Amino acid sequence: MAVLTTPVAVPRTVLLRVWEREGLGELPPVFGADDIYVSLTAERAYDEACVRVLAELGLADGEMLTREFRVALRVVASPNRELYCWSKNGRRFSASTAGGEGVAVQVQGDMAVFAGFEERNLMADFISELPPYRPAHIPALHVTRGAFEQREEARSSIAADRQDSMPQLARLMKAQREDSHQVYVRGISGDRYRRSKPFTVYDLRDHGRVVTFTDGRGDIHCLPGTAENLASTFAATWQSMT
Template sequence: MAVLTTPVTVPRTVLLKVWEREGLGEPPPVLGADDVYVPLTVQRDYDQACMQVLAGLGLAEGETLTREFRVALRVIAAPSRELYCWSGNGRRFSMSTAGGEAVAMQVQGDLVVLVGFDERHLMRDFVAELPQYRPARGPALHVTRAEFEQRDEARESIAVGGQDAMTQLARLMKAEREDSHQVYVGAMNGDRYQRSKPFTVYDLRDHGRVVTFTDGRGDIHCLPGTTDNLASSFAATWQAMR
């Protein structure tokens, strides 16, 4: 592994500026857009100030980014595989791999932490970044799109203690949440980047963690949020993208 063997913390605005300077295209979703307005009259001074910040972090020498930092940025900009997540508490993070390199990125407010990791552990490390929470103990629930479109009947069934999959799913979706996490899977398919529909991980106070998602037919699945269920669901999505 040749990139960022130790974590570095970069101001988000500085990272967005160097992203633009390097011509890397749209910033990654977890990084967001640059909302800092810099007048043209001070643009050069602002650019130099950003490079000085990077130089102070050991990520640039004068006006030139270090090789390790440049490689890390390109892994994030053009990943062969990636996972990224938004949590309800405002935490955002991603893990990306490309060309045998792998980079993790965490965003908290205006600070971004970048570090390399072993690409062989992409799935394990990503799932481990989710806050620890006990998995739900109920069965896996599978509801067809047609059943979901008739969910008004499920609401009536809840009131009388119904136990069919639609009723159980509706009950879980009404349960009190302590946190939620929206996860996307991304991968290159040939020369085209593909992104999955969202997986939503709910941490339910009285039930535990579940993961919900829809498949290509629009059917809905809700599984106990175990490490194995999370990893296998994300991996199956990568397989489907091939």
């Protein structure tokens, strides 16, 4: 298999049409909803216009997609492993692997940028797409679901050595945010896809970057947002899916 060797920007309107015509199934979350309507009488002209755009980008030869672009689309459509993110600033991006190939997609406005990467670099390449931000200098915070639901009572009735995380977590969640990023992990388990609960990465003005998430029991965790913590957390999620 071959994948794109240089990044290429595709208009989202063209991408959605090609996705439908290629029969690739459900749209990846980062693409957004299919909000393009083409009447039956305009379909042929619209398809021809899309092919011309792709040909100008070097992604089609005549009416046929290039092998590289077709492979890239199929990796994104049916990944073995995938990470994707929505940022508060409107940017969306994903990194997907399948069949030994990796494809990253960035979507902002009406443009989707595709780029190939080595499968072994999935985690590092995805994390590097987050905007640089200093990690918070905090200990790892862990709060049980029950304690969080009873946090008002906990402030006065539970021993401090068991509830140190609660006030720290509360302060962080109320802190001013420069940006936030919601990340999902997706992978194949058996014969079906599974998606994680969201991980939220907060860039806090006075504290730095943290990552928060809940586990299978509903307990809440908040860690410094270092690249190492992000990578180990996402990797552990994949392992739990198998």
